[in-house]
Amino acid sequence: MKIEDLYNIYRKNPKISIDSRIISKDCLFFALKGDRFNGNQFALKALEDGAAYAVIDEKEYGTDPRCLFVDDTLKTLQLLANYHRKFLKFPILAITGTNGKTTTKELISAVLKQKYNLVYTQGNLNNHIGVPLTLLSMKTETEFGVVEMGANHQFEIKSLCEIAEPDYGLITNVGKAHLEGFVTFENIIKTKTELYDFLNKNNGVIFYNASNPFLTDCLKKVNCKLVSYGNITGSKVNGAVKTLNPFVSVDVHERNDQYIIDTNLIGKYNLENILAAVCIGNYFGIDSSKIKNAIENYVPSNNRSQLIRTAKNTIYMDAYNANPTSIAASLSNFIELDVKSKCVILGDMLELGSDAFKEHENVIKMLQKNDFKTVILVGEIYSKLMTPDHYLRFVNVSQAILWLEKNKIHNSNVLVKGSRGIQLERIVDYL
Numbered sequence: 242m243k244i245e246d247l248y249n250i251y252r253k254n255p256k257i258s259i260d261s262r263i264i265s266k267d268c269l270f271f272a273l274k275g276d277r278f279n280g281n282q283f284a285l286k287a288l289e290d291g292a293a294y295a296v297i298d299e300k301e302y303g304t305d306p307r308c309l310f311v312d313d314t315l316k317t318l319q320l321l322a323n324y325h326r327k328f329l330k331f332p333i334l335a336i337t338g339t340n341g342k343t344t345t346k347e348l349i350s351a352v353l354k355q356k357y358n359l360v361y362t363q364g365n366l367n368n369h370i371g372v373p374l375t376l377l378s379m380k381t382e383t384e385f386g387v388v389e390m391g392a393n394h395q396f397e398i399k400s401l402c403e404i405a406e407p408d409y410g411l412i413t414n415v416g417k418a419h420l421e422g423f424v425t426f427e428n429i430i431k432t433k434t435e436l437y438d439f440l441n442k443n444n445g446v447i448f449y450n451a452s453n454p455f456l457t458d459c460l461k462k463v464n465c466k467l468v469s470y471g472n473i474t475g476s477k478v479n480g481a482v483k484t485l486n487p488f489v490s491v492d493v494h495e496r497n498d499q500y501i502i503d504t505n506l507i508g509k510y511n512l513e514n515i516l517a518a519v520c521i522g523n524y525f526g527i528d529s530s531k532i533k534n535a536i537e538n539y540v541p542s543n544n545r546s547q548l549i550r551t552a553k554n555t556i557y558m559d560a561y562n563a564n565p566t567s568i569a570a571s572l573s574n575f576i577e578l579d580v581k582s583k584c585v586i587l588g589d590m591l592e593l594g595s596d597a598f599k600e601h602e603n604v605i606k607m608l609q610k611n612d613f614k615t616v617i618l619v620g621e622i623y624s625k626l627m628t629p630d631h632y633l634r635f636v637n638v639s640q641a642i643l644w645l646e647k648n649k650i651h652n653s654n655v656l657v658k659g660s661r662g663i664q665l666e667r668i669v670d671y672l
Contacts, residue, residue, distance in 0.1 A: 242309050244320050247296070250309070251321060254293040257377050259318075259370065264290040271318050272297045273370065284308055315370070322373030323404045329379055333386040333405055334521070337398055337436055338413030339429065340567045341514045342367070344506070344545055345413050346389045348518035351539045353385055355522070355531040361387035364543075372401050393592065395432050402439035410436045411448040411517060414566070415455050434459045441465045448520055450513050451476045470520035472512060478520040482509045487548060487557070487578055491515050498529045502536050506546045507557050509577070510570040544666050553649070554672050555580075557656045560665040563590045565600045568658060572607055575656045584650060585613050586668060588638070588659020589620025597622055608632075614653065617641055620663050638664050645671040 251257075256268035261283035264270065270287035272280030272295060281302040284295035294307050298314045311317040326333070336346050343365065350361040360379045362371065367389040379386050390401045415430050434456075440447050441463045449456050452471035460467060470478040480493040483501060489511050491502045502515060515536060522532040541547050549556040559571055568590065575583065585608065593600050601622050608616055609629065616632045618624070619641050624634045635641040645668065655672055659665045 242311055244317070244324050247309065247311075247317065247321055248324050250294060251325070251377070255377070255380070257318075257374060258287065258292065259374070261287045261290070264292050266291040267293040269293065270295045271314050272299075272302070273314055273318070274298075280314065318373050319369065319404050322376040323406070325379070326376050326404070326406055329376075329383070329386070331384050331386065332408040333388055334409040334411070335388050335390055335402065335405060335407035335436055336411050336413065337390040337392065337433055338411075339415050339433070339564065340570070341413040341510070342389055342391070343561075344511065344541065345411070345514040345517050346387055347541075348514055348536055348539055349411075349521050350387050351535040352518045352522035352527060352532050353387065353525065355535050356525065356527050357385035358383055359385045359387065362389040365389075365391070367391035369397070369400065372405055376405060390436070392432050396435065398432050398435040399439065402436060406443070407436075407440065407445065408443075409446045409448065409521075410440045411521070412436060412456055413514065413517065414450065414453055430455060430459065437463060446524075448517065448524070450517070452513070468520060468524055470513075470516040472516070476520075478516055478523055480512065480516050480519070482512050485509055485574070485578060487555075487580070489515070493519055493533075495519055495523050495529065500529060500533055502533050504536060505540045505548075507548050508546050508559065508571065508574045510567075510574060511546060549669060551669070551672055553651050553653075554584075555654045556669060556672055557654065558666075558669065560588065560657050560659050560663075561661055563588065563658055563660045564593070565590065565603065568604055569607065571656060571658045572604075572611075575654075576611055578654070580654045582653045583613050584615040584617070584653045584655045586617040586619065586641070586655060586657045586659075586665065587623070588618075588663030588665045589622045591660040591662050598626070601626060605632075615650065617644075619659065619665065638667050641668060642671055 254267050254269050256265050258264050258268045258270050259273050264287050270292040272284050281297045281299040284297050284302050287295050288307055294309050296309045296314055303310055336342050353359050360383045362375045388405050392398050412433050415433050446466045448468045450471050451469040452473050469476040472481050478495040480491050483490040483492045487507050489504050489506050544558050544561040547558040549558050618634045624636045657665050
């Protein structure tokens with residue numbers, strides 16, 4: 242089937258589903274395949290449950306005339322998204338980076354919503370499937386799009402840019418993550434800056450953190466428009482952390498204005514995320530008071546930069562993901578907090594490849610420099626390392642929970658940080 246013909250069908254049926262368990266009436270079901278599933282097998286069920294059409298790539302499952310056969314359903318989803326993007330007349334901002342991209346995306350979106358009818362990436366739909374789904378959720382009445390882009394191997398950002406064709410872009414930072422796929426830190430930088438390459442070739446606009454030497458170095462040969470922010474004088478928007486109590490308050494300088502933003506975010510590392518949102522709001526002519534209110538009213542969720550107060554403890558929850566860079570930032574922030582009785586619960590950092598043990602040993606060294614009341618380490622890697630005798634090590638979160646059930650932690654400030662696959666969020670109920 243030609244992409245133009247499929248696009249005409251999509252315009253009449255603009256809802257997309259890739260999960261046969263979640264079918265809305267008259268949607269287009271794309272039969273994607275993975276290591277453990279074959280969506281083609283569920284095409285007829287999707288039609289029975291209300292889908293208008295099912296896009297398949299294995300003919301033997303096309304026994305219903307409403308099955309639309311293509312060579313590759315994933316590639317077709319991406320082509321359809323790009324075809325749709327070419328008809329969209331509004332700007333799209335792309336956001337990538339090792340750490341902070343989702344929080345930055347949420348803050349920027351909160352600010353841009355003050356002026357525009359906005360569609361932005363929901364949850365963590367930031368990969369080769371999520372980006373097309375985000376684009377296909379944009380309608381003619383949309384006025385601005387924000388697309389988060391994630392990557393775990395080289396050339397992935399390049400591919401996502403070719404699908405989304407952003408007009409504006411921002412890289413939050415670069416750090417050690419997904420080393421299993423990237424192999425080297427240099428490859429991470431090359432991959433993230435594929436966004437810069439696309440914008441430079443297409444006369445786009447780059448927002449960048451002037452305080453980040455890796456990013457500024459990558460911009461030396463860029464000829465497109467650059468707009469800076471950071472905690473240094475000379476940036477279009479600059480600022481500094483005023484207080485950590487425990488929420489971050491930021492002293493902001495932009496245009497000819499100066500004001501304080503009191504956020505609901507924990508972690509001084511959120512300074513650059515906040516300044517990015519201010520910078521973009523400023524660029525698109527949003528009033529400072531609206532920028533301030535939007536950021537102050539944003540409340541983090543999904544285990545990112547959250548403060549959770551239970552009946553027994555105060556939890557600094559940042560367990561959505563973890564890598565050496567974000568662990569160092571979280572520990573540094575936690576150490577600086579002026580609170581008593583600090584406990585640390587860390588989960589393994591996943592997808593670090595051959596560097597895994599070395600990077601986890603570095604975390605142990607950081608911990609040993611500080612006198613934490615309790616240190617709990619969860620995961621197969623941590624459980625195999627040499628640690629001080631009073632550190633508690635568990636192979637998985639279930640074992641840690643069993644210990645916490647018998648050994649209650651009371652009146653403590655507890656940092657919880659680890660990769661999503663470790664499932665440290667399950668621990669909260671026992672704190």
